[in-house]
């Protein structure tokens with residue numbers, strides 16, 4: 001059981017973000033995207049900047065990737081790679097429209113001296129991979145079903161030397177793992193069971209008996225697409241129910257408004273890649 005009002009301790013993080021200066025919805029590769037919906041790019045930049053300031057205000061370090069014209073989804077920086085203990089497993093996007101983003105992330109990691117493992121398999125970085133460092137000695141959770149392909153899970157395990165647990169996503173609205181599940185501290189997760197196959201739900205119950213469970217309303221508000229430092233949980237302001245559940249479990253919800261970026265099918269976590277040195 002999650003102890004009510006248990007004290008939670010934050011750990012300083014390093015993140016990578018990319019400004020939505022060139023954000024548009026000009027193609028639709030997930031059910032949230034509608035090319036006829038008008039986008040207010042200035043508002044998107046403003047909301048994104050508020051998110052960045054929130055992270056900095058919590059004491060975290062934020063690196064920036066230079067946005068590129070013609071790559072409107074580049075703001076979703078979580079998809080460009082996945083890092084564990086100083087190693088990076090590069091992304092290889094499913095959709096042609098986003099393919100070129102991988103090279104920008106690769107160049108960033110190279111310039112910072114990371115050990116970079118280039119992928120041969122289709123995978124969308126932290127969109128479909130999560131790391132829980134104190135769970136079972138350090139566990140990688142990996143989604144498949146829509147974007148990342150199963151062979152990439154084995155490739156990530158070889159690249160990063162941590163066990164990878166494959167989880168099957170079954171609802172197209174929750175096309176990436178990070179819209180259905182998030183690590184809330186070093187050993188626990190929050191997730192929406194309905195996004196996963198029955199077998200994968202069993203696996204999650206076995207591995208995380210104390211998980212915080214979200215409902216479909218939380219999930220539809222992009223509540224699961226959150227970033228936690230172990231105590232402060234930055235999440236979409238519309239996810240008020242989930243914020244209440246997290247508060248009851250001893251975390252401090254930090255709501256941020258990201259309505260413009262929701263039109264591309266993403267929220268808080270999609271905009272942030274964690275750099276795990």
Ligand code: ARG
Pocket residue numbers: 029030033073076078079098126127176178179264265266267269270271
């Ligand atoms: N429009 C983007 C796509 O469909 C959104 C990516 C959201 N990112 C995420 N980590 N879930 O690829």
